[in-house]
Amino acid sequence: MFEAAEVGSRIDKEAYKREVPKVREALLAAQRELAASGLAAAVHIGGGDELGKVSALNALLSWLDARGVESFALGPPTDEERARPRFWRYWRLLPPRGRMVILLGSWYTAPIVDRVYGRMDDVTFEREMRRIRDFERMLVQEHVPLVKFWLHLSKAKQKKRLAKVKRDPQSRWLIGDEAWTYFKKYDRFREVAESALRLTSTGVAPWHVVESTNDRYRNLTVATTLTRALRDALEVAKATAARSSRRAALPKPRKFNVIRQLDLSRNLSDDEYERALTRHGARLARLVRQLHEADRSLILAFEGPDAAGKGGTIRRLTQAMDARLYRVISVAAPTDEEAVHPYLWRFWRYVPAHGAVRIFDRSWYGRVLVERIEGLATREEWSRAYAEINEFEAQLAEAGAVLLKFWLAISAEEQLRRFTDRRTTPYKQYKLTEEDWRNRRKWDAYEAAACDMIERTSTDHAPWVLVEAEDKRWARVQTMKTVCKHLEKALSD
Amino acid sequence: MFEAAEVGSRIDKEAYKREVPKVREALLAAQRELAASGLAAAVHIGGGDELGKVSALNALLSWLDARGVESFALGPPTDEERARPRFWRYWRLLPPRGRMVILLGSWYTAPIVDRVYGRMDDVTFEREMRRIRDFERMLVQEHVPLVKFWLHLSKAKQKKRLAKVKRDPQSRWLIGDEAWTYFKKYDRFREVAESALRLTSTGVAPWHVVESTNDRYRNLTVATTLTRALRDALEVAKATAARSSRRAALPKPRKFNVIRQLDLSRNLSDDEYERALTRHGARLARLVRQLHEADRSLILAFEGPDAAGKGGTIRRLTQAMDARLYRVISVAAPTDEEAVHPYLWRFWRYVPAHGAVRIFDRSWYGRVLVERIEGLATREEWSRAYAEINEFEAQLAEAGAVLLKFWLAISAEEQLRRFTDRRTTPYKQYKLTEEDWRNRRKWDAYEAAACDMIERTSTDHAPWVLVEAEDKRWARVQTMKTVCKHLEKALSD
Numbered sequence: 001m002f003e004a005a006e007v008g009s010r011i012d013k014e015a016y017k018r019e020v021p022k023v024r025e026a027l028l029a030a031q032r033e034l035a036a037s038g039l040a041a042a043v044h045i046g047g048g049d050e051l052g053k054v055s056a057l058n059a060l061l062s063w064l065d066a067r068g069v070e071s072f073a074l075g076p077p078t079d080e081e082r083a084r085p086r087f088w089r090y091w092r093l094l095p096p097r098g099r100m101v102i103l104l105g106s107w108y109t110a111p112i113v114d115r116v117y118g119r120m121d122d123v124t125f126e127r128e129m130r131r132i133r134d135f136e137r138m139l140v141q142e143h144v145p146l147v148k149f150w151l152h153l154s155k156a157k158q159k160k161r162l163a164k165v166k167r168d169p170q171s172r173w174l175i176g177d178e179a180w181t182y183f184k185k186y187d188r189f190r191e192v193a194e195s196a197l198r199l200t201s202t203g204v205a206p207w208h209v210v211e212s213t214n215d216r217y218r219n220l221t222v223a224t225t226l227t228r229a230l231r232d233a234l235e236v237a238k239a240t241a242a243r244s245s246r247r248a249a250l251p252k253p254r255k256f257n258v259i260r261q262l263d264l265s266r267n268l269s270d271d272e273y274e275r276a277l278t279r280h281g282a283r284l285a286r287l288v289r290q291l292h293e294a295d296r297s298l299i300l301a302f303e304g305p306d307a308a309g310k311g312g313t314i315r316r317l318t319q320a321m322d323a324r325l326y327r328v329i330s331v332a333a334p335t336d337e338e339a340v341h342p343y344l345w346r347f348w349r350y351v352p353a354h355g356a357v358r359i360f361d362r363s364w365y366g367r368v369l370v371e372r373i374e375g376l377a378t379r380e381e382w383s384r385a386y387a388e389i390n391e392f393e394a395q396l397a398e399a400g401a402v403l404l405k406f407w408l409a410i411s412a413e414e415q416l417r418r419f420t421d422r423r424t425t426p427y428k429q430y431k432l433t434e435e436d437w438r439n440r441r442k443w444d445a446y447e448a449a450a451c452d453m454i455e456r457t458s459t460d461h462a463p464w465v466l467v468e469a470e471d472k473r474w475a476r477v478q479t480m481k482t483v484c485k486h487l488e489k490a491l492s493d
Numbered sequence: 494m495f496e497a498a499e500v501g502s503r504i505d506k507e508a509y510k511r512e513v514p515k516v517r518e519a520l521l522a523a524q525r526e527l528a529a530s531g532l533a534a535a536v537h538i539g540g541g542d543e544l545g546k547v548s549a550l551n552a553l554l555s556w557l558d559a560r561g562v563e564s565f566a567l568g569p570p571t572d573e574e575r576a577r578p579r580f581w582r583y584w585r586l587l588p589p590r591g592r593m594v595i596l597l598g599s600w601y602t603a604p605i606v607d608r609v610y611g612r613m614d615d616v617t618f619e620r621e622m623r624r625i626r627d628f629e630r631m632l633v634q635e636h637v638p639l640v641k642f643w644l645h646l647s648k649a650k651q652k653k654r655l656a657k658v659k660r661d662p663q664s665r666w667l668i669g670d671e672a673w674t675y676f677k678k679y680d681r682f683r684e685v686a687e688s689a690l691r692l693t694s695t696g697v698a699p700w701h702v703v704e705s706t707n708d709r710y711r712n713l714t715v716a717t718t719l720t721r722a723l724r725d726a727l728e729v730a731k732a733t734a735a736r737s738s739r740r741a742a743l744p745k746p747r748k749f750n751v752i753r754q755l756d757l758s759r760n761l762s763d764d765e766y767e768r769a770l771t772r773h774g775a776r777l778a779r780l781v782r783q784l785h786e787a788d789r790s791l792i793l794a795f796e797g798p799d800a801a802g803k804g805g806t807i808r809r810l811t812q813a814m815d816a817r818l819y820r821v822i823s824v825a826a827p828t829d830e831e832a833v834h835p836y837l838w839r840f841w842r843y844v845p846a847h848g849a850v851r852i853f854d855r856s857w858y859g860r861v862l863v864e865r866i867e868g869l870a871t872r873e874e875w876s877r878a879y880a881e882i883n884e885f886e887a888q889l890a891e892a893g894a895v896l897l898k899f900w901l902a903i904s905a906e907e908q909l910r911r912f913t914d915r916r917t918t919p920y921k922q923y924k925l926t927e928e929d930w931r932n933r934r935k936w937d938a939y940e941a942a943a944c945d946m947i948e949r950t951s952t953d954h955a956p957w958v959l960v961e962a963e964d965k966r967w968a969r970v971q972t973m974k975t976v977c978k979h980l981e982k983a984l985s986d
Binding site for chain 1: 547555779811820
C-alpha cells in the first residue's frame with residue numbers, strides 16, 4: 001500500500017510558486033461552499049512523519065480562511081478525558097455545521113501504538129478498526145465528511161529526516177523523543193499502519209496516502225486532495241438530500257406487542273409503598289456510594305408517554321442519593337449549538353465521569369421516537385440510529401458504566417385521567433401543554449415505535465426495563481428495586 | 494456575626510409536615526417565574542457543616558423542578574482547570590438564562606482555607622474578597638442573581654455531629670477526613686469565615702447565615718429564603734429593565750485623539766518587508782517555543798475598522814508559529830448558548846491552557862465598540878464593561894498569560910479604497926457585506942468609542958498597541974516586532 005508513496009514525488013520551487021495561488025483559491029472556494037452548506041468537515045492528518053504533519057497543518061491553516069477552521073493537536077488525554085469513554089475527547093472536538101476541524105492525532109493513534117508494542121492483540125485491533133469504521137460512517141452520514149491523510153516517508157528518508165532534525169537546534173524541539181523510539185520499530189509500524197488503513201479505507205471515508213519526502217509536493221497534494229474531497233462531499237450531500245428527505249409512514253400498531261403484555265393492574269397500597277421505599281431507598285443509597293467508591297458510573301434513561309410519571313420516579317430515586325453524586329439531565333429541544341452537531345453530540349456532552357450518576361429524563365431515544373413519528377429525522381436517519389445508539393451504549397458500558405433504560409408504561413385511559421387532573425389542579429397546569437395533546441393523538445404510532453426500539457436496542461449491557469406505571473407507587477418501587485439489583489450484580493462482578 | 498445562628502432554632506416534625514407543601518409550592522412558583530424571565534440564578538451553599546450542606550442540597554433538589562436546576566459539588570480542580578485562571582472553573586458552570594445552578598464549594602473555599610492555614614496573608618485575602626465582590630456584582634448585573642447561604646454550627650454542635658457521624662457506618666463516608674482536621678481549627682475558621690462574609694455581604698449579593706443545628710429548620714429556612722431572594726431578583730430586574738433600556742447618544746468624535754496622532758504615512762518597501770518578515774518571523778518562532786516550554790500562554794486580540802487588515806496580519810503571525818500551539822478565534826455573533834450567558838462567558842470558553850497561543854480576530858471589546866454604537870448594550874452595560882474587562886485581563890495575566898491588544902488604524906479614505914477593491918475583485922467579493930457599509934457610515938462614532946476604550950483599558954499587563962495600518966506591510970511587521978518584544982520581556986522576567 002505504501003509503495004506508491006515511495007517513488008520520490010516532488011515539485012520544484014518554480015512550479016510550486018505557480019501552483020500555490022491557484023490551489024489556494026480553489027481550496028478557499030470549497031471552504032466557502034462548505035460554510036454555506038449544511039456540512040461540517042473533519043480533516044485527519046496521520047502518519048509517522050511528525051514534522052511533515054506539522055508542516056502540512058501549517059500550510060492548510062495559512063491557506064484556509066481562519067474564520068471557518070480550527071485545529072487540534074492531540075496529546076495524551078487530560079484527566080477529564082481519561083475519566084470517560086475513549087471517544088469522548090473526539091466528540092468534544094467535532095465541528096458544527098459550516099466549519100472544519102483539522103486533527104493531528106486521532107482515534108487511530110492509541111490502537112496502532114498499542115498493537116506495535118504488543119499491548120493489543122490482533123483480534124482486539126481488528127475490533128477497534130471496525131468500531132472506527134462505524135464511527136466514521138456515522139460521522140459522514142451525520143453531515144461531517146471525513147478527509148483522512150496518511151503522510152508516508154520511506155525508512156531511508158525517515159532516517160535522514162530525523163538525523164537532520166537532530167542536528168538543527170531550530171527544529172529539534174518540533175519532534176518529541178518518542179519519534180526516535182518509534183523509528184526503531186519502523187517496519188512494525190509500517191505493517192500495523194498498513195493493516196489499519198486497509199481495514200478503515202471505506203467508500204465513505206477513504207484514506208489518502210501522501211508521499212511526504214518533499215514538502216512542496218506534500219503540501220500541494222494535501223490541499224488539492226482536500227479541495228476535491230470537499231467538493232465530492234458537497235455533491236454527495238446534495239444528491240442524498242434529494243433522495244432521502246422522504247418520511248416513512250407512521251409505524252403501525254401491533255396487537256401483540258411487548259408493551260401490551262404488561263399487567264397494568266399491578267399496584268401497591270400506601271403502606272406497602274412506604275415500607276418498600278424506605279427499605280430500597282436505604283439499599284440504593286448504600287449501593288450508589290459503593291459504586292462511587294469503585295469509580296464506576298451509573299446512567300439511567302427514562303422514556304414513556306407524557307404523564308407516565310418519569311419526573312416523580314426520578315425524584316424518588318434521587319432522594320435516596322447523595323446530591324453530590326448525581327445530575328438529572330432533562331432533555332428538551334436542542335440548543336442551536338446542539339442542533340448543528342450530529343444528534344448524539346449533545347448526549348456525549350453529558351456522559352458522566354467515573355464515580356458519578358446521570359439520570360436522563362428523556363434521552364437519545366428521541367431519535368427513534370418523537371423524531372421518527374414527527375418526521376424530524378428521515379427514514380434513513382432513524383433507521384440507522386438503532387445501531388448507532390447500541391454502539392454508543394457499548395462504549396459507555398465498556399468504560400464501566402452501569403446503564404439501564406426504563407420504559408414507564410401506562411394505558412391511554414390513565415394518561416387521559418392524568419391530563420384531566422393536571423388541567424383542573426392549579427399548580428399542575430403548567431405541566432400540560434398543547435403538545436401533550438398532539439402526541440396523544442398519535443398514541444398507537446408511539447407505542448409501535450417504542451416496541452421497535454425495545455426490540456432493537458435491548459442488550460445485555462444496556463437492557464430495557466419495562467415498568468408497569470399505571471400505579472405510580474408500583475412503578476417507583478419497581479424502578480428502585482431494578483436499579484438496586486443491577487448495581488449489586490455489577491458490583492459483585 | 495454567627496451568634497444569631499447559635500440560638501438553637503428548630504422546627505418540630507408536625508410543623509415541618511405542615512409547612513413543606515406550602516414552601517415547596519412557593520419555591521416551584523418562583524422557579525417557574527425565573528424560567529420565564531430573562532434571569533438565571535446561582536445558589537451557593539457554603540459553611541463548615543459538610544453534612545448540613547449536602548442535606549440542604551438534597552432538600553432543594555427534591556423540591557425544585559429538576560428540569561430547571563443543576564447542581565455541582567466542586568472538589569479539587571481538574572488538570573484542565575488548573576491550567577487556566579482560577580475563575581475559569583466557575584465560568585464553566587454558570588447557568589444560562591431561565592435556569593438555576595446550585596454550587597457546593599465555590600470561589601470562597603480556597604481563600605478561606607489558605608488564610609486559615611497561613612498560606613495567604615491578610616492583604617491578599619482582602620484583595621481576593623474584593624475580587625469576589627466585583628465578580629458577584631458583575632454576575633448580578635449580568636442577569637445572574639446570586640443567593641449565598643452560609644450554614645453555621647456552633648463548636649459544640651459541630652463536635653457532636655462529627656462524633657455521631659463517626660459512629661454511624663451509614664453516614665461516615667458522607668464527610669471526608671479533612672472535616673476532622675478542619676475541626677481542630679474551628680475557631681480560626683470561624684474568624685476567617687466571618688471576615689470573608691463581612692467583606693462580601695453586599696447589597697446585590699448578601700449572605701444568608703442559617704443555623705444548621707436542626708435539619709428541618711435549616712432546610713425550610715434555605716428554601717423560603719431562596720424563594721424570597723428569587724422574587725426580589727425578579728422585581729429588581731423588572732425595575733431595572735424599565736430604567737436602563739435607554740441608549741446613550743453616539744460618542745462624539747474628538748479632534749485630537751490618540752488614533753489621529755498616528756502617522757499613517759509609515760510604510761515599508763517590498764524588499765524591507767520581506768527581509769523584516771523573515772527576520773522577525775524566525776524570532777517569533779523561537780520565542781513562542783520558549784513560551785510553550787515555560788508553560789505560559791500568549792493571548793492576542795485584534796480590533797480595528799473593517800478592512801484594516803486584521804486577518805492578513807494574523808496570518809503572517811501564525812505562519813511563524815507551530816500550528817500545534819495556536820488557535821485563531823474569529824469572533825462573530827454569539828451562538829444562542831452564548832447569548833443566554835453573561836457576555837464574557839464566551840471568551841472565557843476560549844481562554845487557553847498554559848503553553849498555548851490564542852489569537853482573537855475581534856474580541857470582548859465588541860461590548861464597548863459595536864454593542865455600544867449599535868445600542869445592543871445599554872449605557873449602563875457598556876459603561877461598566879471597562880472595569881469588567883480590566884478584571885478579566887488581570888486574571889489572565891496573573892495566570893501567566895502574555896496579553897496584547899492591537900488596534901489597526903487606517904484612514905476612512907483607505908477603507909473606501911479597500912472596499913472598492915474588494916467589490917471589483919471576484920475572489921474578494923465575499924469579504925464585503927452590507928454591514929461593512931453600514932459601519933462605515935458611523936466611522937466617527939466608532940473612532941471615538943475606540944479612543945474611550947484605549948484610554949480606559951490600556952494597562953501594564955495588557956496594553957493596547959496602536960498600529961499604523963495604512964500600509965499593510967508596515968502593520969504586519971510592527972505587530973510581529975511588538976509581539977516579539979513583549980515575549981522577550983516576559984520570558985526574561
